[in-house]
Amino acid sequence: MDFMRGVRSQLTKLITGLGLEDLAPMSLGLSHSLSRYKLKSSPDKVDTIIxxxxxxxxxxxxxxxxxxxxxxxxxxxHFLELAKIVSDNILYAKAIKLMGYQTNAP
Known part of the structure; x- marks a missing residue:
């Protein structure tokens, strides 16, 4: 962090021939690249995400x-016997959606 701050403060002296309008986007791009590199190289963060x-x-x-x-x-x-007939939760919900009222059951 201090290294980047030092580079940013001395950027006009390190790179000559460019104006501030050219150095600002370059500095921002360098900062973003360094941040992406730090995130990729940290195995602890990947473990935490998993x-x-x-x-x-x-x-x-x-x-x-x-x-x-x-x-x-x-x-x-409404239909007590359905739980005994269908044990899977997803199939139970699909059966309810398909059937509706007990009177619609075959």
Missing amino acids: IQAIGHLDDFDKELNIYAMKVKEWYGW
């Missing part, structure tokens, strides 16, 4: 199971 992604997947799985239990509970008042 750990967070796995945590999010676990949270989503728990939430989906909670919603599936609530759907079975609520629809169970």
Whole structure:
């Protein structure tokens, strides 16, 4: 960080023949390139991102199971036998969507 600050402050002395309007975008591009390089070379950040992604997947799985239990509970008042017939949560939701009321069941 201090190195980049030093380069930026001495940029006009290090590179002669260019105006400030040319040096500003070049300095910004150099800073962005250095930042991208630092992000790529940090294995700890990649590990952290993977750990967070796995945590999010676990949270989503728990939430989906909670919603599936609530759907079975609520629809169970209407058609109790369906939970015994269809055990898979996704198939259960599709069956509810397709069937609607119990009177529509074959």
